[in-house]
Amino acid sequence: MSGEVIRAGVLVTGTEVLTGRVTDRNGPWLSERLGELGIEVSHILCVGDRAADLEAGLRFLAGEGADLVVTSGGLGPTADDLTAEVVARFAGRALVLDEGMEEKISRILAGFARRLRFDADALREANRKQAMVPEGAETLDPAGTAPGLVVATEGPTVIVLPGPPRELQAMWPEALETEPVRDVLSRAKPFHGYTLRLVGIPESEIAKTLRGVEAKRDLSALEITTCLRGGELEVDVRHRDGAEGAAAAVRAAIAERHAHHLFSQDGTTIDELVADLLRGRSLGLAESCSGGLLAARLTRRPGASEYVAGSVVAYSNRAKSDLLGVDPALIERHGAVSPEVAEAMADGALARFEADVAVSITGIAGPDGGTKEKPVGYVCFCAKLADGGRLARDPVIPGGRDDIRERSALVGLHMLRVVLSGVEAPL
Numbered sequence: 001m002s003g004e005v006i007r008a009g010v011l012v013t014g015t016e017v018l019t020g021r022v023t024d025r026n027g028p029w030l031s032e033r034l035g036e037l038g039i040e041v042s043h044i045l046c047v048g049d050r051a052a053d054l055e056a057g058l059r060f061l062a063g064e065g066a067d068l069v070v071t072s073g074g075l076g077p078t079a080d081d082l083t084a085e086v087v088a089r090f091a092g093r094a095l096v097l098d099e100g101m102e103e104k105i106s107r108i109l110a111g112f113a114r115r116l117r118f119d120a121d122a123l124r125e126a127n128r129k130q131a132m133v134p135e136g137a138e139t140l141d142p143a144g145t146a147p148g149l150v151v152a153t154e155g156p157t158v159i160v161l162p163g164p165p166r167e168l169q170a171m172w173p174e175a176l177e178t179e180p181v182r183d184v185l186s187r188a189k190p191f192h193g194y195t196l197r198l199v200g201i202p203e204s205e206i207a208k209t210l211r212g213v214e215a216k217r218d219l220s221a222l223e224i225t226t227c228l229r230g231g232e233l234e235v236d237v238r239h240r241d242g243a244e245g246a247a248a249a250v251r252a253a254i255a256e257r258h259a260h261h262l263f264s265q266d267g268t269t270i271d272e273l274v275a276d277l278l279r280g281r282s283l284g285l286a287e288s289c290s291g292g293l294l295a296a297r298l299t300r301r302p303g304a305s306e307y308v309a310g311s312v313v314a315y316s317n318r319a320k321s322d323l324l325g326v327d328p329a330l331i332e333r334h335g336a337v338s339p340e341v342a343e344a345m346a347d348g349a350l351a352r353f354e355a356d357v358a359v360s361i362t363g364i365a366g367p368d369g370g371t372k373e374k375p376v377g378y379v380c381f382c383a384k385l386a387d388g389g390r391l392a393r394d395p396v397i398p399g400g401r402d403d404i405r406e407r408s409a410l411v412g413l414h415m416l417r418v419v420l421s422g423v424e425a426p427l
Contacts, residue, residue: 006068006188007209008039009061009156013073013083014049014163025165026072033172034237035238038188039068047071049080051381058090062155068184069156070130073163077127083147088158091153095132099310101139101147102131108145143170143253152180191249193223195267196254199414203228206235206254213253219246231397231407233261234268263417270413271297277308277420281328284353285311286324286345288336289379293409307351314345320362324348335374337362339394341382350386357420359383359412379408383415391419 010030027044034041034300037265042064044345047053056072061069074083088095105127130146135137144167149160157180161168170174175181198206203226213219221243227234235254239247266272275298285308295311298361299306312323317336320326326344334340364381370376380394393415397404417423 004361007042008034009045009066011057011071018048038190051082054086056359061417064157070159072161075162077218093134098131098133140171140174166420186317191238191241194234197264198233198261201261209257226255231410268320275414281356282309284358285357286360288351290361290408291366294412309355339380342382346384356386365401383419
């Protein structure tokens with residue numbers, strides 16, 4: 001089967017998401033998973049816990065030609081959890097009690113009641129509504145207490161999932177195995193593509209390169225998106241069967257023109273690259289303005305204990321001297337934010353942790369503390385190998401305090417990549 005273009009919409013429910021108190025993590029996650037299956041996501045909508053708004057969202061997505069709609073949220077026991085009821089009305093189905101699901105929920109709640117000493121009967125009564133499902137719907141076993149649903153309608157097939165990301169993600173594979181969803185997926189054309197990652201380059205340069213490629217060949221079959229994230233530029237190229245030549249031309253042009261800035265051609269992140277480069281080595285960190293954010297990124301990955309020996313957050317001058325052995329006279333002479341102190345901090349981390357490689361960061365994150373010579377955003381870095389290899393930089397990083405701190409951690413990662421791999425520094 002050659003397949004066709006299948007479209008989907010994601011409908012995120014929850015007043016707490018709509019007002020900004022909670023950040024939506026489900027919409028982007030679902031969009032990415034759907035894209036992997038060859039589904040074209042047309043919209044991610046967010047509505048509050050109001051029946052009329054939820055129903056309007058469903059009707060809008062159906063009117064836009066969605067073959068599949070995935071909802072998240074609104075499946076709990078309280079009065080504002082309305083998704084199952086609204087989807088039933090949208091599908092023209094009665095809401096009926098699924099006794100088997102009620103029993104499953106009861107067993108789950110009984111465990112909560114015993115551990116937390118809640119009234120089991122009151123819990124069961126409050127959560128009975130979670131076992132009310134549209135007639136004929138396929139149910140998905142709960143990862144928490146709320147079951148999911150798959151409802152085939154005269155328009156789109158609707159997948160109904162709970163709001164907590166952990167529960168939603170756990171229930172997603174089961175949703176894909178249901179007959180209505182498999183039927184939709186069987187008609188989809190798969191996407192192919194790749195993600196390029198670059199650092200130290202503006203989007204305008206990539207746009208110029210793409211214009212050059214487009215002058216020589218048709219790129220209309222490609223979906224090319226660029227996204228600048230905290231100093232890194234992602235170029236995502238997607239296409240369906242038949243556009244392989246155009247996609248290869250784009251990759252080749254970017255790799256040739258921006259080789260100095262291109263650090264990943266297969267989507268591998270800087271965190272993954274650095275983790276691989278550190279295998280068999282030990283790393284010591286010395287951070288000031290970044291406040292441990294570089295250590296946090298490096299230790300976020302499982303197995304980081306194999307190469308991260310330790311980290312010192314030396315925020316004060318005294319800490320730089322007492323914990324990293326930086327000469328107070330050096331700080332007095334050059335200032336705490338200086339290439340000289342950054343190198344001394346790296347030397348201190350190498351010695352303190354008996355490490356093979358060290359990275360130091362010291363800077364002015366603001367909003368106060370800047371001068372004409374050393375403005376807010378001025379950050380000094382030093383990456384140093386125990387055998388003497390060294391890379392130092394002192395850029396002025398734009399943005400507010402949080403931007404400067406987070407981008408400092410990113411620059412630290414790229415400094416590690418460069419000093420460990422021996423490539424030419426793009427920073």
